[in-house]
Structure formats: structure tokens, C-alpha cells
Amino acid sequence: MLTQTTTRVLEPGDLDAALAVLDREPVANAFVAARVRVAGLDPWRLGGEMWGWYEDGILTSLCYAGANLVPICATTRAVRAFADRARRAGRRCSSIVGPAGPTAELWRLLEPHWGPARDVRARQPLMVTDRMPEDVAPDPKVRRIRKDEMETILPACVAMFTEEVGVSPLAGDGGLLYQARVAELVATGRSFAHVDDEGKVVFKAEIGAATPQACQIQGVWVAPEYRGRGHAAPGMAAVLRYALRDVAPVVSLYVNDFNAPARATYRRVGFRETGTFMSVLF
Template sequence: MLTTRQGIRPLNAGDLPAFLELTGRDPVVNVFAEYRARTTSLEPRWLGGEMWGRWSGGDLVAACHVGANLVPIEASEDDALAFGERALGRGRTVSTIVGPQLPVRAFWSMVGPSWGRPRETRWEQPHLEQRLPSRVEPDEHVRRTTRGDLAVLYPACVAMYTEEVGVSPEWGGGSDLYRARVMQLISRGWSFARFDEGRLVFKAEVACATPYAAQIQGVYVPPERRGEGLATRGMAAVAEIVKREIAPAVSLYVNEWNAPARTAYERAGFVETDRFSTVMF
């Protein structure tokens, strides 16, 4: 098997079985990586980047998704340092580093001095999975969105993204691309919302899904409607629909300081199973 320094090489379609075995060690935490692998067959032209694998004794022991997002997969601290050393040889091409806390911290310790000051770091992000029964009744008014909802849904998506990330997704002429992403989620049946008298009061989306898990993103309630329990009951409804129709496990990650969101997720049956970290440029 041809490998490069530190036993790392880019993966390809022939490595897919080994990669799926790797992500299968924790299919909930690794849902993004497995989703990308299943939808691209690890072909660089579809990945929009590369999937690096680290091999030992003929076995794939860790991986790293290197696209717009850099995501370490089943990586120990040593694996993450090795991926970081490889990354130094090509310079920063990613906009975000995200994943389990230990490998993200290790990777950043290697590349940080060369990659420059990030726009923001979020080191403490609880990774949550719905493992308990919801303490509230699911909101019966939450439903899948349709193309007809776009005029109301899209501004809420922009507002959520801007509030969460700190930069509008429309910045730099990105509105067409972001609108296409929202439409893609609608067409897949991965976009959910509640509307009151034509106004959106809650929304959430499935970011990625595999046969084993789905990850929720974009949870949003307009500021003037917060504190009414809409997120709690809405998330209970979304999790119920997703587990019934998309994947058997539902997860998300949240900023540690977002106490209202964490309370809502806890009441909807979500418990912490890991810690994530994110570095944004």
C-alpha cells in the first residue's frame, strides 16, 4: 500500500469499505464524515477537497476531511498532530476546523502559528444526542417546508446563520449559493418549520444523514418569540419525525454559553455524549 509521510495518503473509492468501518466506530459523532463518504464515494471531484487517511499495519486508523470544513475522524492526539504536519505543507485552504475537541485542539496546536489568527474559536461545544423521552409534547404544527415557504423561510435562514456564525451567508455575493442550499434541503425533505399566521416562529434542518444517524442544524426562533417554548416543542417534533422517517438517531452540537438552547434541547430529551470544538476563519 502506497503511503506518504506519517502513514497518511488521500483516500479514494477503493478505500470506501475501510472508511465506513472507521466511521462505524461512532456513527453518530461521525455522521458528517460518513454522509460525505456515502454521497461522494471519496472521489475528490465530488468531495471538493480530499479525505486523508492514516494507516498502520495495513489498517485505516484515522481520517481527516479536508474541504471547506476540516474534520478529524476517529483521530487520536497523535493522529491529529500527524494530519496537522501534513496540512502545514499545503497552507490553509479551509474556512472551518470542527470536530471532537481533543483532535481539533491537537491539530490547531500544530497549524495555528502558521495559519494565522482565526476569526473566532469555540472550544466548548457539547455534542448532544436524543436518548431520553422528551419532557414536552412535540409541536403538532411543525411540518416539512415546501418551495412555497421560501419567501418566509429564506430570511429566517439568513438571520439564523448571521447570528450563529457572525457573518451573513450573503456576504461577498453568496446569496445565490446559499439560496440553492436552502432549496436543496427543502427538496430533500430535510427542512422543518412552524408558521403562525404566515410568519415563521421556529425552524430547523437536517444537515446530513446516514442509515444510522442524522445531525440537526439551523435551529432558530425569531427574537420576539423566544421564551415561549417554541424551540423545545419544535425540536421534540423534529426529532420525532427524523427518527421515524430519516435515521434512527438524532444529534447536534451547541455552544456551551447558549443556556436557553441547551435547556430546550435537554427538555426535548437530548443528552451530552461528547465535546466538539470549532475554529472559524
């Protein structure tokens, strides 16, 4: 047993202890918890390492180190330890993302070694709901995307990602990993869209991370020529109905604080702000 404060890479045998930490904040930790529940703690299957911080032999904090660097239930001392390990390993992630407090401290410690970032989004409200809105009817044309509709949904996904993140997801590996992720969401029935009679995507969103406790809506997008016509709120209500009925009892998302129209839409369909995330993009 570890009897002092220390950090180490977790192994498959640490799964129960890691899940206990993740379950302390099931909404905020949904992204990482979903991966761990599917892949366990084997780095190859998980797509990265899980670092653990121990105090008096008890696992108290985690940090997922893969394509994203994500502090989880991280105390101040744990953040310092994770930053030291990340600094020594060198930057391998495309972003740092997580609850604003620990993420900001992690970035403060890493910026002298990893900076500058391409973009820092210091305040991204975490929004949550567990019920359908009373005054917004779901768009009846929003439905699950079929496996044979990849050529329909993929351009909309690429457009959303590029607009949101500022770079194309098709760069680097030609988009193979991104296309595989879109295909996975379609195959598991978690990709939704309103497709018009000409085969063009009007509105789309996905249910990304999902655990028995909570799931997360992502990739919300309305085609530019359809914006301002009232598609967003009914579209969100439709995806929310699928999420609550088929996936989890609590639905969350996080949004940039400067995106006033999106925040207003989410409030209209019943989401309330319960916390704040932060993202550092490289």
C-alpha cells in the same frame, strides 16, 4: 500494501475502509459519513479530499479537507500528520471542527501558520437522544417546508446563520452556495418550520447530516420577537418526531456551551450530553 505509518489522499477504491473508520463513531462522524455515503471519495463529488492515516498498513484515522477541516477518529500521531499536510497545503477551509481533543491539538499545531482565528469555540457539547420526550408535546404547526416556500424560509436561515456564526452566509459568492444548500434541504424534506398566519417563520430547524445510523439536527432558531414564549421545546419535539420516524434511530446535535437556554431546551426534550466538539472559525 502500506507497511509503515503514513498519510495519503484516499481514492474511490478506499471507500469500504473509510466507511469502516467512520462507522466506529457513527454519531460524532455523521456529518462526514453522510457526505461520503452520497459522494464516495472522489474529491470533486465529495467537495474536498479525504486524508487517511495508516499504521502497519491499516487505515486507522481520517481527516476531511474541504470547506471544513474535520479530524475523524484521529490518534495523536494522525493529528500531527494531518497538521503537517494541512500546513503545507495552506488554509483552504472556513473552519476546523470535530471532537474537541483532536481538534484542539490540530489547531495548536496549525495556529502559528494559519492564525489568528476569527473565533474559537472550545467546548460545544454533543447531545444525543433516541426517543421522544414524555412531557413535551410536539408543536402541531411545525411542518415540512415546501419547495415553493424558499422565499419564506431563506431569510430565517440567513438570520440564524448570521446570529450563530457572526458573518452573513450571503457574503463572498452572494450566497449562491448557501442558498443551494437550503434548497437541497427543502427538496429532500429535511427543512421544518412553524410559519404563522402572516407567513412569518416562528421556529425553524433542519435535519442536516443523515446516515442509516444517526442524523443531526441543525439550524435551530426562534424569531427574536417570539423568544420566551415557549416555542423552542415543542418545536424541537416536532422535528425530533420527524427525525426518529423518517430518518434515523439516533438524533444528535451540538451546541455552544455558553448558550444556556438552548442547552436547557435540548435537555428538556431528552437530549443528553455524550461528548464535546470544538470549532475554529476563520
